[in-house]
Amino acid sequence: MSSKRRLIVPTPEEDAAINAGIAADLDTYELGADEFKQLKRIGRPPKASPKVAVTIRYDQEVIDAFKAGGEGWQTRMNDALLKAVRQGAH
Structure with a gap:
């Protein structure tokens, strides 16, 4: 996703x-x-322990469910996955 903002560089003057x-x-x-x-x-x-950027594919239903909660959906998704890992569901 790219920003629609454009950098306007001042003229030399x-x-x-x-x-x-x-x-x-x-x-x-x-x-x-x-x-x-x-x-x-x-x-x-x-x-x-910084987060690691990865490319991964999820079912559209999963993404839609997390996005439906509004901003912070990626953090909520990470928290849900972390909880599952800590409970041994991996």
């Missing part, structure tokens, strides 16, 4: 105007190379 606005803003500060190297990654920490 627009880019120059943007950069001039940034340079004129007293509240902005451009980091030097050494300062940039000291930055730390923010966001979610890496999981101890």
